[in-house]
Amino acid sequence: MNRREFMQLAAGSTLLSALPLRPLFAQSKDRLAAATPFGLPQVILARALEDPQVTALIAERELRTWKDPDQLRAWLARAEIMLTATPTNVAANLYNRGVPLVLMNVNVWGTLGLLGLADKGPLRKIEDLAGRHVGVPWRGDMPDLVFRYLLGKAGLEVGRDVKVSYQSSPFETVQMYVAQRLDAAVLPEPLRTATRLQSMQFGQQPRELDLQREWARLAGGPSLLPQAGVLCRRELLESAPEQVEALQAAIGRAVDWVAREPESAAQLGADNSPLSKPVYEGAIARTALKMVPAQQAKPELEAFFSALAELSSGFIGGGLPDADFYL
The missing domain is CATH 3.40.190.10 (Periplasmic binding protein-like II)
Known part of the structure; x- marks a missing residue:
């Protein structure tokens, strides 16, 4: 990334913080508003939302970019989005504070x-x-x-x-x-x-x-931490379980595609952000990516959350999430 690219990225971040909140994207069976930060989670979700099995079920798909976790929390709490890539501690915190959501998977294990x-x-x-x-x-x-x-x-x-x-x-x-x-x-x-x-x-x-x-x-343990994944609001799971199932499978295929075709994935990342293709290529090589359904990742997540709670239980919303948190 040269100086010009960096300034464009910094300016883009400043602009995002100054923009008013978007109007609500009308949710329905054939519409889905999703969100992601810049980076590999954006590449994964952008790829997954264009998966043929997903497009066959959801005709209109919007992918927003959140600038910081506080903006993500607000969007989720107001049900402005139904699906998002998120740090796992943010998901646990929101769940424990009463936001009706379900963690679908963990796909970033080291970034x-x-x-x-x-x-x-x-x-x-x-x-x-x-x-x-x-x-x-x-x-x-x-x-x-x-x-x-x-x-x-x-x-x-x-x-x-x-x-x-x-x-x-x-x-x-x-x-x-x-x-x-x-x-x-x-x-x-x-x-x-x-x-x-x-x-x-x-x-x-x-x-x-x-x-x-x-x-x-x-x-101790392996050098893999369940740092980020994808969650959905519980309304989506209850009203359209077939969509959640298709999205879960598509995310798995997207993660595999990023690992299998890093050059194409890097180009997709560059097409959707101010960062360049070489930056994304380096990031893919330095990030541990693996899609694991949340229920299967529960032992690693609980160990990770317990470690973070040693600093303060407030960081995960007061305690370990119960079984309904995990898809």
Whole structure:
């Protein structure tokens, strides 16, 4: 991503935040409003919504892009969307707070990483961040929760050992890191790849640390975390179960297609966002993608939610979701 592309992306994010709320997209048996963040979840859902089995059942399909988890929460709470890609902790939090939804699947199992300025020293493990200033987007959401959990496991305390500042979006974190106003940045894909490529254009060679591997080292278990998936409002499941079944199967095929045809998937991503095809190619290579139905992923999800609840049970809405949460 060159400087022009980055500025376009940052401007697009600012524009999204300034826009008024969209009018309600009328929901019916042949219409579906869905939502997704930028990145690979957008590629997966865009592909799935054009699957022949889905288009045969749903004639009109709208795919919105949410700018931050707060906007997603508002859309879901007001039933402006019926289907969305989402961080799994957001899904659990909303469910526990009374939003009628069902988690359909988990398909992103590793997307978070740290980039660090080379002149600040090695970045081989989380403990190397002692004494550094780290930028984190979306306080209280997935990047922050995973990062803070790892700091605690490593025996590091925010404020005492590590300076942490929060930004309202990953785009702001990227800007501050590239300007070297941060020593390191926690970023999801594809912005992690985009930032690495842009830093190299400015003559920087960033250090990089995979947070999923650090989780495995510090907490045990595999380096796979059930970070994001797709949910639907319960009305869709109850009124059109055949649509949910078709969407679930189409999402599985879309995930397989991204892994099987990364160049085509990267082009689809570039066609639907300001990020370039090389950025998406790098992101696909650095993200663990696997579609697992929510019921099958329940043990991993409960272990993950329990770990996040060690920071505060409020991050998942007070406790583990009950059985009705899982499709």
